[in-house]
Amino acid sequence: MTVAAPVLLAPPGDQVRDRAAARAFVDTHITPHANGFERAGAVPEDLLDRIGAAGLWAPFLPVEDGGAGIDMVTLGELHEEVGRGCSSVRSLLTVHTMVSWTVRRWGTAAQRERWAGVLARGEALGAFCLSEPEAGSDAAGISTRAVPAGGGWVLDGVKKWITGGQRADVFLVFAKTDASIGAFLVPRDTPGVEVRPIPEILGTRASMLAEVSFRGVRLDGDALVGPSGFTAGMVLTGTLDLGRYSVACGSVGIIQACLDACADYTSRRRVGGELLRTMPLIQAKVSDMVTDVRAARMLCAEAGRLKDAGEASTLMATWVAKYFASTAAARHASEAVQIHGANGCGDDYPVARLYRDAKVMEIIEGSNEVQRMTIAGEAYREMTR
Amino acid sequence: MSDTAQAQILTFIRGRYPQVEIDAAQDIFQLGFVNSLFAMELVMFVEKTFGVTIPNDELQLDHFRTADSMAALVGRLSPAPAGV
Numbered sequence A: 001m002t003v004a005a006p007v008l009l010a011p012p013g014d015q016v017r018d019r020a021a022a023r024a025f026v027d028t029h030i031t032p033h034a035n036g037f038e039r040a041g042a043v044p045e046d047l048l049d050r051i052g053a054a055g056l057w058a059p060f061l062p063v064e065d066g067g068a069g070i071d072m073v074t075l076g077e078l079h080e081e082v083g084r085g086c087s088s089v090r091s092l093l094t095v096h097t098m099v100s101w102t103v104r105r106w107g108t109a110a111q112r113e114r115w116a117g118v119l120a121r122g123e124a125l126g127a128f129c130l131s132e133p134e135a136g137s138d139a140a141g142i143s144t145r146a147v148p149a150g151g152g153w154v155l156d157g158v159k160k161w162i163t164g165g166q167r168a169d170v171f172l173v174f175a176k177t178d179a180s181i182g183a184f185l186v187p188r189d190t191p192g193v194e195v196r197p198i199p200e201i202l203g204t205r206a207s208m209l210a211e212v213s214f215r216g217v218r219l220d221g222d223a224l225v226g227p228s229g230f231t232a233g234m235v236l237t238g239t240l241d242l243g244r245y246s247v248a249c250g251s252v253g254i255i256q257a258c259l260d261a262c263a264d265y266t267s268r269r270r271v272g273g274e275l276l277r278t279m280p281l282i283q284a285k286v287s288d289m290v291t292d293v294r295a296a297r298m299l300c301a302e303a304g305r306l307k308d309a310g311e312a313s314t315l316m317a318t319w320v321a322k323y324f325a326s327t328a329a330a331r332h333a334s335e336a337v338q339i340h341g342a343n344g345c346g347d348d349y350p351v352a353r354l355y356r357d358a359k360v361m362e363i364i365e366g367s368n369e370v371q372r373m374t375i376a377g378e379a380y381r382e383m384t385r
Numbered sequence B: 001m002s003d004t005a006q007a008q009i010l011t012f013i014r015g016r017y018p019q020v021e022i023d024a025a026q027d028i029f030q031l032g033f034v035n036s037l038f039a040m041e042l043v044m045f046v047e048k049t050f051g052v053t054i055p056n057d058e059l060q061l062d063h064f065r066t067a068d069s070m071a072a073l074v075g076r077l078s079p080a081p082a083g084v
């Protein structure tokens, strides 16, 4: 059952290209098993394969690169639906999307030839490596270095909290170069790459997090994606923008899942002989979920439309969408646990997982504080215009 | 043609940073406000407004220093005259 979600008429096919197909896919293959993924601390291989068969890994890539050329609004809807089912799966999609987009947007013909098809089909899974033990919000403070050597590069450093790191086949690693911050494609099997799982984490517990070390990793010249000069920072800005969009849409999915769970539970649970759904305090919480899920969805659609139009204003629209959606998700996931009482704290319902996952959304892809500083900075800049 | 491109680029920069006085020959990097967010916005603006795709090898500092040099870049990348 979905409440306050857009009405869908299209029948699902094999390939997941629109919201209707994504919803059917998620309701069959993800939602019923999401608590189990969390307990196992992993998304199972057969689901990763199914996502590939459904063409869900990177459907925004153009057809010539192995994708389906879907627009950003639709991509956001797919990520919302996956996020409704399981934020760990959506997180894997997010980082894979970031890597695939970077190859498409900034890759040379040779890099696209090598990576785009395998990324589109999910034969190679991508992970995004920016954060380090000593640097998160402050991307300029990373200490991983890429030093030119013999026409290529030598990479040294440690990346932490890498979503999908346990499973990924290729890492998009951001490292300091003399000129700026460069982005490097590093296959997992390159000598000097070491992956250490991070099994304990508050939320997105099935997202197969890892710490990834790079020690004297020798890379060819064509490992660098995009320009190496001042504009190299743009690779990071664009990649993070898309990741933020995906997390914003995934957060809409969390709110929707909270709403669905609460509408269902309060229609069955009686307290003092009365169904919870008849009580004004419960109705107030549900009405706020309905309002916020619709508002958050519209902010995401607006950011997506601006991306499709190539408008620079999509960057700020995405910050706003992510800030609104992630904070609303954390608020409503907390209320969803509350509405479920003790059942909300256990494993028989999805809401404890939604609560843990929602907290993570307030930290990743620009924490709440960084978002507020960025949004306020833009507001003041506009005032002086 | 590049007069128009140059004027549009200047308008965009002035819109983002109204407090700075800037002309078409001025080095925007010397003004100290260019960060990666603005660089990205600038590239997106140029690509969208003039219907061009800027390849990696054109993404060099010198091509973005001034409104003049950006207009010249647009001129090189446009199949037909831009901004007519």
Ligand SMILES: Cc1cc2nc3c(=O)[nH]c(=O)nc-3n(C[C@H](O)[C@H](O)[C@H](O)COP(=O)(O)OP(=O)(O)OC[C@H]3O[C@@H](n4cnc5c(N)ncnc54)[C@H](O)[C@@H]3O)c2cc1C
Residues within 6 Å of the ligand: A095, A128, A129, A130, A131, A132, A134, A135, A136, A137, A138, A160, A161, A162, A163, A164, A201, A203, A204, A209, A360, A363, A364, A365, A366, A367, A368, A369, A370
């Ligand atoms: C589950 C999970 C998955 C992740 N996946 C990835 C991944 O795939 N790839 C990757 O590179 N990283 C990943 N990360 C890391 C994530 O991007 C960082 O945690 C995030 O950028 C914040 O950085 P930090 O944790 O180092 O916090 P810090 O930067 O140390 O900040 C600590 C706190 O201070 C606040 N703060 C910072 N500056 C200010 C200020 N000026 N004023 C007020 N408060 C401030 C922050 O908002 C935060 O609350 C993941 C993290 C988690 C939890």
